[in-house]
Amino acid sequence: MLNFIDLFCGAGGFAKGFEMTGKFKCIGGIDNKESAIQTHKLNFKNSISICDDIRNVPPEDFNVLLNGQKVDVVIGGPPCPTFSTIGHAKIQSVYKNQEEKDITNDPRNDLFLDFLNYVDFFRPKIFVMENVPQFLTKYNGATFEAVKAIIERDLPEYEIVEKVKVLNSVNYGVPQNRRRMILVGYQKGYKFKYPEITNWFKNGKFNIDPNNDNPDTSKLKKHISVEDAISDLPQITDNWRISEVEYSRHEELNSFQKLMRKDTGISVKNNICRMSNKRAKEVFSHMKQGDIYMDLAPEIRQILPFREDIFKDRLKRLVNENPSWTVLAHIGMDGYMYIHPTEDRTLSVREAARIQSFPDDFEFIGNQQDTYVQVGNAVPPLMAMKIGESVYECLNTIKK
Template identity: 75%
Template sequence: MANKVYKFIDLFCGAGGFAKGFEMSNQFKCIGGIDNKKAAVETHKLNFKNSVSVHADIRELPPEEFHKMINYQDVDVVIGGPPCPTFSTIGHAKIQSVNKDNGGCITEDPRNVLFMDYLEYVKYFKPKMFVMENVPQFLTKYKGKTFEEVKRIIERDLPDYHIVENVKVLNSVNYGVPQSRRRMILIGHLKGYSFKYPTITHWYKGSNFNINPNDDDIDINSLKPHVNVESAISDLPNITDNWRVSICEYSKHGDLDDYQKLMRQNTNGTVANNICRMSNERAKKVFAHMKQGDIYMDLPKEVRQILPFREDIFKDRLKRLVLKNPSWTILAHIGMDGYMYIHPTELRTLSVREAARIQSFPDDFTFVGNQQDTYVQVGNAVPPIMAKAIAESVYEGLTHEN
């Protein structure tokens, strides 16, 4: 008997990294997505054939209307990461108006109303389980008061749901993603179901970036070594920064490692989105002085003068990736200039596809939009391979009722 396939909707879906991971588990099907970024929705629509992908502001799309759009289908799981700038270290300087005295109450920043809309969708659809992801600062902002407020609101508005105790931060590097990317994962489920955070499978030796969410004793030597940048990008098409052909043949066809085989398993010998931002000549002169792992302030002063920045603020304004290490976090800022993601061996920044590989998007996943749109979609995504691990744990909790 075939395993049951659960239906889910993807709120604040972006390009669909979270949803892709759920579908990669072969246990879930995305039937709907919502986002206010048009190009991201076009990407979502292209890659999720069973989904009604809607370009809309969720604040203006009641769940009843969305239910009609998906033909009144039942929803087993709701996933999504409502943008909460109040929790982000990047957004902190921009929101000085938040009242710290009451813990940075979530309702005080209008952008955080999106969190309440997420809850409204959960309240309406009554899924068996919901999965919310956010930045790790979600748990610690204002000494944890913001999270306590969030938890209080969830318990008040969704009394039928149990919030999994000891909400955890996961790191994608521990699940086979060639990137250190930490995300808070909050789970709520109806009575009769359960959830345990996914067991880690990989370990980055000599690093403090590892996270074992279940706090259990593990034999580090039994885990697989981290997937590195070389594995992520070395088989992709050879390009230059003035290359403007999106669909190209791979540069390597034999002796592929496991990660490369996984990324290429549904392709026909070509891959799209092989477009790289052009770097100016001054930047390239600086790149030429950088060894793998170097940051801007590692360079001699005379080299920094070629491409000067505020050195008290932008100490790591330029960073060259290391082939044998995982990447640092791919952020949406890669859509601006890419200087924090300089290719390990070439005088250019990463292409859209290289960034997508580091995020663990399979090569059959195609991004739609202009160059900046596609970079931002990659940078904003949940790594699909980590999402797949979460999905498998969700499936386990749905199929083994208490």
């Protein structure tokens, strides 16, 4: 079993995926959100899970808390350093001035340097950093080049995977289109290969095979749909307040449902569902699957008016036969972008967690908004599991 630590861990979707391989154990996590850390502590019994700003916890102190356990892998998703309002010229200055590491005027945005500081201290065999796809393209690629330059300068014993890729979770059996940049660095002598895709969404805009520009889709499994993901979950209503409820059925489960329920009994937790106001529910009743706000007739939109030049898709009803669009942390605000395919309500916390591919034994701690946000901020565990399998394979290659 290989040990890893989880930086900017949130509830632990990335870590859960690594543990689902059966090859890795999470021994430590850190995040500055109290409810997320309570969730992390509950679900990772072997982890020292710390609620603090990583800037307040130098790796030397973290190592003391780990009682000197060896760290084989470091994973995490630090905020991108240059997605604030700074200009391109400021970024360019980063690698012109080798003494200057602050590549943004906002110190909260250089947290990736703290991530690399942990890598520098623990010297893991491999580290995995995830972020939004724009990490590679922001400011014509200057963001990525700045990060790459710092890694090459300060961590010379590590190589970065030759071509950093953006993965789509739908291609790894997750019922959701969610694209994430995955940057992998490993000690020289190892060789990393991105995980082979297993699923294909025929109508998908963002189907991506990181290893093949022209995959033979006939050999791939069909995508997992919203209906595949949630149709066996408990029958609930708008404003549902009971967390643990029995499943709606126990027979004729599909492979995804069986995987999600592998370690649960007849019931599941986190079925809390927010209450939508009367006007919203009336508008929901006029929406077909796939409809967005601007598909509605003007008189219907006036029931729940928004600025139509900005909020064209302020409301969106999911489609049973398709994967979901990306579940974002904004689901914690009102959920209008995630209207149930067939019911006039938004998704429950557990339904959103299923769409993120969290197994049903993974319990979220916190109030309603906290738990929704934890789900929306997470890396889908099934995609993380595939990444973990590739990491394990990399670490079993023979070093030069």
